[in-house]
Amino acid sequence: LSLEADLRLALDQGELSLHYQPQVDLISGQIVGLEALARWQHPTRGMVSPAAFIPLAEECGLIVNLGHWALQSACRQIRVWTDAGLAPRQIAVNVSAVQLSRGDLLESVRLALKESGISPDQLELEITESFVMADRDRSFKAIADLKALGVRLSIDDFGTGYSSLAYLQQLEVDKLKVDISFVRDMTRNSGNASIVKAVIALGHSLGLEIIAEGVEEAGQARYLRSLSCDVMQGYLISKPLPAEEMTCFLHAFA
Numbered sequence: 001l002s003l004e005a006d007l008r009l010a011l012d013q014g015e016l017s018l019h020y021q022p023q024v025d026l027i028s029g030q031i032v033g034l035e036a037l038a039r040w041q042h043p044t045r046g047m048v049s050p051a052a053f054i055p056l057a058e059e060c061g062l063i064v065n066l067g068h069w070a071l072q073s074a075c076r077q078i079r080v081w082t083d084a085g086l087a088p089r090q091i092a093v094n095v096s097a098v099q100l101s102r103g104d105l106l107e108s109v110r111l112a113l114k115e116s117g118i119s120p121d122q123l124e125l126e127i128t129e130s131f132v133m134a135d136r137d138r139s140f141k142a143i144a145d146l147k148a149l150g151v152r153l154s155i156d157d158f159g160t161g162y163s164s165l166a167y168l169q170q171l172e173v174d175k176l177k178v179d180i181s182f183v184r185d186m187t188r189n190s191g192n193a194s195i196v197k198a199v200i201a202l203g204h205s206l207g208l209e210i211i212a213e214g215v216e217e218a219g220q221a222r223y224l225r226s227l228s229c230d231v232m233q234g235y236l237i238s239k240p241l242p243a244e245e246m247t248c249f250l251h252a253f254a
């Protein structure tokens, strides 16, 4: 069986799951969000990384179904955590440009919200610069429609794509995620530190919240706080965890 045929089956047979990684406010120390990240536990191949199967799913169009599954699963899980009094402000779900070009992203989001009964502002969508630049008219319209629904939007891996700064000003997004590659060497590489500082200043001047990804060391967290970065995410707090383990983590953290 090809990996693609396998992935098709995996989706039907429930081999995919979401893991959740906390996002922590740098001032209050509270968990303000969770990012949902897809995982594939294959019966013989073992754990297949999303870095391998997401691009494959995008190529063959399966990302439309996979993306809807992720939205639906994340919204159901927020519902469970909301009912248990454990839900942070929002859960972030990654969305691909292909969900826009080959699927009906707006309808998919609407359905997941309706079915779960969560408040739209509990859902955040992580889009990339390539999502925005692939088809500008279509993506600007989609972003406006999604904002009208009440969901929150963030730009993932910010600084690694090639969107122009002029677009950033027109986009109705709420948050920038500083890419892991800039955060990693920030305290040792002054070039990366300059980029992180610039992204924070730019984002704040446009009224956007800034989250730094890939924070692994306490020194990085201190440095980000000194730069007025708002939120951090990374192994320093926790790696992505299955829903049941995240439930325990949320209990312990509260």
Ligand code: G
Pocket: 036, 037, 038, 039, 049, 050, 051, 054, 067, 070, 094, 095, 096, 240
């Ligand atoms: O969790 P990890 O760092 O291994 O994720 C690798 C990549 O896969 C990241 O770029 C992440 O954004 C992407 N990814 C994980 N889950 C999803 C998903 O549900 N949808 C999309 N489109 N991308 C995902």
Ligand code: G
Pocket: 021, 037, 094, 156, 157, 180, 213, 214, 215, 216, 233, 234, 235, 236, 239, 240
């Ligand atoms: O493209 P995206 O930003 O969605 O992908 C995030 C990826 O980074 C996921 O695969 C996630 O598992 C991984 N990740 C999350 N926190 C850390 C971290 O602190 N260090 C490293 N190296 N990777 C991380």
Ligand code: NA
Pocket: 035, 094, 126, 156
């Ligand atoms: Na992401």
Ligand code: MN
Pocket: 156, 157, 158, 177, 179, 180, 213
């Ligand atoms: Mn990212």
